[in-house]
Amino acid sequence: MKQIIQDIKNGETILEEVPVPKVKSGHVLIKTKKSLVSLGTERMLVEFGKANFIQKAKQQPDKVKMVLDKVKTDGLKPTIDSVRNKLNQPLPLGYCNVGEVIGVGKGVTEFQIGDRVASNGNHAEYVNIPKNLVVKIPDNVTDDEATFTVIGAIGLQGIRLLNPTFGETMVVVGLGLIGLVTAELLMANGCNVIGFDFDPDKVRIAAEKGIKAINPAEGTDQVKFVESYTKGIGADGVIITASNKSNEIISQAAKMCRKRGRVVLVGVIGLNISRADFYEKEISFQVSCSYGPGRYDEEYEQKGNDYPIGYVRWTEKRNFEAILNAISKGTVDVKPLITERVPLKDFQNIYGDMSGSKSIASILEYNQESEPSSTVTIKETSFEGKKGIIGIIGAGNFTSSTILPNLEKLNAHIKYIGSSGGLSSTIMAKRHSIAKSTSDYHEILGDNEVDLVLITTKHNMHAPMVLETLKSGKSVFVEKPLALTYSEIQEIIDVYRDQNVSLNVGFNRRFAPIAKRMKQLLGNNNSPMNIVATMNAGFIPSDVWVHDMEIGGGRIIGEACHYIDLCNYLSGSNVKAVCMNAMGMNPKENTDNASILLKYENGANATINYFSNGSKAYSKERVEVYSQGRTMIMDNWRKLKTYGFKNGKNMSSKQDKGHFNQFKELIHQQQNGGNPIISFDEIINTSKTSIAAIESLQRQQWITIE
Template sequence: MKQVLIQAGRAVVEEVPAPLVGSGNILVAVSHSCVSVGTESAGLHMSGMPLYRRALKQPENVKRVLDMMRDQGVKRTLDRVMGKLAGGSATGYSAAGVVVEVGDEVEGFSVGDRVACAGAGVANHAELIDVPVNLAVKVPDSVNMEMASTVTLGAIAMQGVRRAAPTLGETIVVLGLGILGQITAQLLKASGCRVLGSDLDATRVRAALDAGMDEGFDPGAEDFADRVMHLTDGFGADAVIVTAASSSDQLISDAMRATRKKGRVVLVGDVGLDLKRSDFYQKELDFFISTSYGPGRYDPVYEEGGRDYPMPYVRWTENRNMESYLSLIDSGSMDLSRLSIQRYPVDRAGDAYAELKADGDKPLLVFLSYPEHDSKAVSRRVVMSTTPAARSGVIRVGLVGAGGFAQGVHLPNMIKLKERYQLRAVMSRTGANAKSVAKQYEAAYCASAYDEILNDPDIDLVMITTRHDLHGGMVLQALQAGKHVFVEKPLAISPAEVDAIESFYTSHQGGGPVLMTGYNRRFAPAIVRAREVLEGSSTPLILNYRMNAGFIPREHWVHQAEGGGRNIGEACHIYDLFNYFSWGSEVEGVNARGIIPSGRQWGRNDNFVAMVHYRNGNICTLTYTAMGAKSHPKEKMDIYADGKVVSMDDYKQLDVSGGRYKGWHASAMQKGQFEELALLANCLLDGQEWPISLADQLSAARISFAVEHQITE
C-alpha cells in the first residue's frame, strides 16, 4: 500500500506492507485524509533541520540522548539516532474511509461502515490504517468523506471551545484564524456567541467573516487589546481562545490584556508562555490549557485499550467530540466548503507538501484522495528494490518487531557479525517502520504479517523483539515451523505458554530447533570473569543482587497486560544469573515479599525482595526497587564463596577480594548482547552446545512466576 512519509524535509510516497487488524481495532480503507497545514508544515520543516538545530529546539531529547550515551556508549547511541532520522516518519492524523475488516472484541462497527478516524500514528496518510475503536466514529450519511476527514481538527477546536465554556450572548475572541481558528469561530457562532477574530493574514480574516464571524481585524495594524476593548464597550472579551502558533510570548500577553476581569483565556495553539503577572493578576483571569481532542487523549487505556469513560462523569470524551463535530456538519451548522482548499491524489503528496513549504498564500485545507480499495491487491510483504545477494554459510534472520532495542542493539551487532548473520526480512506491525529498517539494514523484504516470516524457507532464525505478551505464542509458532528462535526476554509471560514450549521439546525427544532467550547478562565480560573466579568452589555461595530499576509510570505498557509487569519482564534476567552461578543445580524453593504500595505510583511488582535457594546449597537474593535515585548506579552484585568476595558494579567493573584473581573494568556498560549473538552463531553454524540450556531458560521463567504469585497475592 502507499503511505506518505517525512524524510529530511520532504514528503515521499512509499510502498509499504499493509497493516493487519488488531484486537479491538478496525481496518479502514482510507478514501480521504486531511493535511493539517500548520502542524504538518512545522514537522516538515523540523525534519529538514541539521541535527544540532533540532537539538536546540528539543532540549528534552538531548537529555535522553546523553543518558543513552552514558549507558550504552557513543557509537551505539549515534547508530540508533541516525537510523531513526534516516528512516523517515509517518505523518497525518485525520482521515476517513470504509471499514474493510473488524478485529476481535469489537462492537458497534461492521464491514462497509463509513468512518472518520483520528490519532497521530493511527490516522496516517496511508491507503489502509488500523484504528482502535475509540479513535473512530461513524460518518452520517449526508456528510461527504472529504469533510469527514477533518474530524481531528474539528475535535481539537471543539475541545478548545468546551474549555472556554461559552454561554449565550458572550463575546469571545479567536486569536489566529488558520483552520483551527476557522472551525473555532463557527463553533462559537453555533453556540450563540458574538465572535471576534484576529489574524495577520487578511484573507483568513475575510474567510471567517464570510462564514459568519462578527468582527475581524489585523493585530499588526492596531493594538489587539485596544481594538477588543473598543468593540466591547471597554470591558474586554468574556474569553479569548488562542489558536495561533508562534514562539512569541506576545500572543498570550495580548490575549490576557484583551480579556475582561474574571474572564477566561484558553490555549489551543503552540505559543510562547513567558507570562507577565501584570497581565492576569489584577484581573483574576482563568487560564486553561486545551489538550488535543479531549478527555482520553494520551491515555493508552482509553485510546489503545478501548475502555470508554462513563458518560455521566465524562460527558465529552475525544470520541464524543468527534461525533459531535460530524453532527454539526450534518446539520449544516459547520461549513468548511467555502474555505481555500487544495486537493491532490496521494501519489502527488510530495507536491502538496512542497506547496506548503513554498512562499506565498497557503490554503487552509489540503486533502489527499486515495484509490478505491481492492482487497486482492493488498500485500503484507514488500520486496526491497536493492538487496545484496544471498550468501551461503550464514544464518538468515527474520526480525520480528523492529523497535528501538532491535535497532539500537541487535541489528548493529549483526553487522559486526556479518560473516555469520544476514538479515533477510523485517516484520513489524507498522509497515512504514518495517520498510525503514529493512532499507537501512539491507534486508530482502519487509512485512507486516508473521506468516510471511514463518512460511519463508530461506529464513533459518526468527528473532523476536516484540512486546512481551506476544513472545510465548510466537516462539511456539516458529518452533513448530521448524525455525531456530532467538527471543528477547521474557520467554513468555504465563505458565501455560512455558508449559507448551516445554511440551514441544518433550514431544521431539530432546531434538528440535535451537531456542535462545535473550538473557544476555550471563555473557557479559564481568559475569563470565566472575564465574571463572568461582569455578570449583568448595562451598555453596551467597549471591546478593540489587537492581535500582528506576520509576516507570503506571500507564506505561510494561505495567499493562502486554508487558507482564517488571518482575516477569525484567527481573527474569537476574533469575537466569542465579541459575548460571548454580551450575545446573535445581531450584528447591522460592520466597518473595513485596512492598504493598500505599499510593498509586507503584505497583506490587515494583519493589520486592526475592530469595531463590538451590539443591547445591546456593542462596541467591534479588532486591528490586523502583524507589531509588536515577543518579545511583542501576545494578550491583556481590557473591560470597570459598573465602572470596566477587563484586560487580553496573557491568563496568568487577572486583575480587581473596586469592590472586584480577578484576576487570570498562569505560561503558558491557551487558553481553554482542557475545550472546556470537555464541548463538557458534551453536547454529559450528554445532556447539546451546548457549543457554533449555532447562535454565524454563527455570528462569518459572522462578519469575513463583515470585509474581507471592508478591501480588
C-alpha cells in the same frame, strides 16, 4: 501500499512503499479515499526534521538533559548511538482520514465491511485504527467534508474546556484551519466571536462567516480592540489556536480577558507566563488535549473500553460524531476552507514548500491501483544453500537500537523483518539491507528457507508466538520474558519436547565480557556463594504498557528476570525457592520497587534489588559476589574490581551488556549445530522464578520452584 512519512534526521518528506497493515483485534482496517493535511501541525514536524542537530536540541531542552544524564551513566558512545537511533525513526504524517472499511477485527461490532468512515488515520492508502477512533459518516456529508472531522474535534474540545454560554464574547487567536473551525463552532454556540490573524486571506474567510476578523498587521492593537468592542469589560474567554514561539500571545490573551476570564490553549506557543497578567484578574488557564477525553488512554484507545456516557459525556469519539452531525446539519460549513485537492503521488505540491504555503486546507486524493500486499521486497537476495537464515518479528526500539546493529556486525542472513503496521519494519529493512518487510508474521513462519525466528514483540505475544514458531519447525530466539504465566510455560515445555529445534531467550547479561570473567574467576565447582545484585532501573510512568500485567507482565517478570538468570549463571545452580518483598503496603499491587531472595539447589544465596526510585546519576546496574574469602564487584558493565583472588585482576571496558556475544553464539549454534546457548532447563527455571516472585509477594510466603 504508499504512505507519507517524515524523516526526522534529514528533514525529507517521503512517499514510502510499505506492507498493508493487518487488522488487529479491536481495530478497523480502512482503505483510504481522502485525507486532510493539517498544515500547522505537519509544518512543525517538517521544519523540525529540516533543523540541524543544534537547532533540534534547542527546541527540546528537556531531551538534552536526558542525554547528558545518560552520558554520565552509560558513556558517550552508547548515548550517541541511542540518539542516532531515535533520529533514524521517521514519523508517519497525517491524522485526518476518510475511507471505506475493508476489515473488522475481533471484538468490533459497530462497523461492517463497506462502511464509510472517518478516523485519525495517517496519510496512507490503508490504515488500521482502533474502533474508538473511528466513526461512521452521515450519507449527506461528502468525503471532502468528512476529512475535517478530527480537526473539528480538536477545536471542539478546546471549546468544551472554555465552557462558553450564549451571548458571551470569545476571542480566537490564530485563524488557521483549526481556528476557523473553532470560531464557527463558537458562533453556533451563540457567542460573539472575535478572530485575530496576520493572513489577510484567512481574515477574509472568517469575516465572510460572520466573525469579527481583524488583521493586527494593519495597525490594530489586539487588547485595546477587545476592550473597545466589549465596552471596557473584556472578553469572556480566549482560545489560542496559533502556532508561534512568542510569549507575547499568552500575555495578550490574559490582558484582553475580563476579570475571572478563561484562556484555553489549543495551539503551540511560548509559555513564559507573567504571574501579574493572570493574578490581578484571576484568569484561569488550561491546555486542551487533542480530540478530547480518552486521548492517550491505553484502556480507551487501544483496548476499546468506553467511558460511561453518564460520567463522561464527550469522549474523543463522541466529539468526532458531534462534528459530523454539525456538518450534516449545515451548522458548520467547511467547504470554503478547502484550498486545493492533490493526488497522493503529487504530495510534494503540498510538502515541498510548506513554510511559504498560503493554503488553509489541502486534501490528498487516493486512487489505489495495485492489489494490497502484506509483504514488500526491499532487496533481491538469494539465500540458497545458507544456514541460520533469520526472520524477525517485531520492529520496535530495541530491535532498531540493539538487535539489528549487532546482527549487522555479524553479517547475519536476515530475510524478513515484520511489524503489525508495516512501516517500522520497512524503514529498518532499508537501513539494514534486509530482503523483505512484512506486516504478517505468518509469511515468516511459512517460509522454508527461514530456520531461526527472532521475536521482539510486546511481552503478552511472546509465548503464543514461540508456540507457533516451534510448531512450524523453526528454532526461536525470544526477547525476555519467555512467558507471563505458568500455564504458558508448561505448554511451551510440552511442545518443545516434540520438536528438533532450539529455544533461546534474550538473557544477554551472562554473555557480557565482565560476566564471563566473573564466572571464570569463580570457577565451575558450584560452591555456595552470596550474590547481591542491584538494578537502579529508573522510573517509568504507570500508564506505560510494561506495567500492564496482561500485556507487559510488570517489570519484575519483564526485566528482573535478567538478573535471576545472571545469578543462576554465576552460582552454577538453579533456584529452588523464591521470596519477594516490595515497597508499599498492598501486596496485590504491581510493583517495580522490590527485593527478591533466591535459594539455590547448591546452597548459594542471592538478593536482587530491583528499584525504580533511585537517581539516574547513579550506576544503573551493580553486582557483588562473596565466595570463599573473596569478593568481586561489577559496576554498570564497565568496571570489575576483585578482592582476594590470586589470579584476579581488575577489569575496565566500554559498557557491554553482552548482546554482541549473545548473538554471535546464537548464530554459530544455528549454523553449526550444538547445544543451545542457554540450556532449556535454565531458561525454564528463570522463567518460573520470575513469575513465582510475584506469587510470593501476593501470598506473603516463600514459593518453591518445581
